[in-house]
Amino acid sequence: MPRKLALGLLLVTAAAPATAEIYRWTDANGSIYFSDTPPRQVRHSSVSVKPPVTVPMGENIRQADRVRQSRAEVERLLAPGSKDRYAQAREAKKQAQQCEKYRKQLDRIQGQLRAGYSNDRGNGLRQKRRKLSQLYSRECMLDQN
Known part of the structure; x- marks a missing residue:
């Protein structure tokens, strides 16, 4: 009984400053x-x-879980190698730019070959054209399938 009385007095004393x-x-x-x-x-x-405004603890826990899930999703989307739709769109645009660069280089080399060069110069241009054609085929034609 004395413990209960002491506990009751302690609680009343602790609550008193809150209502002062x-x-x-x-x-x-x-x-x-x-x-x-x-x-x-x-x-x-x-x-x-x-x-003071109080929020039930359960709501705090649910909100913390939602924040944690949102952060995990953002980290997953921003992680290197993630295949989200924005990363795919950026990669596709970069690939299209690279393919366009290969096409322009091939057109330039073809124009130089038509202009006529000596055998040595012509052989070097044909070798460059062959390498660029292989790159273009491998990166631009085969990857699209």
Whole structure:
């Protein structure tokens, strides 16, 4: 029985400051003071404090889980090698630009070959054209299937 009484007194004592009034006053120097006991011989006013907003713990846990899942999804999408739709679109655009670059180089070499060069120069251009054609075929024609 004494333990229950002690526990009850402890709870009442702990809860008392939460319900106490708060007083505010200003001294002669203009400093503002707050206290839970009213000052003597000084004009003071009572301050109303709004009760704290509480959210049930279950809602906090659910919100934390949603945040954790959102972060995991963003990290998955931004991870190197992820195949999200934006990364695929960027890769496709980059691939298309590279293929266009190969086509322009092939056209330029073909134009140089038509202009006529010596055998040595012509052989070098044909070798470049062969290598570019292989790259173009491997990266642009075969990957599209």
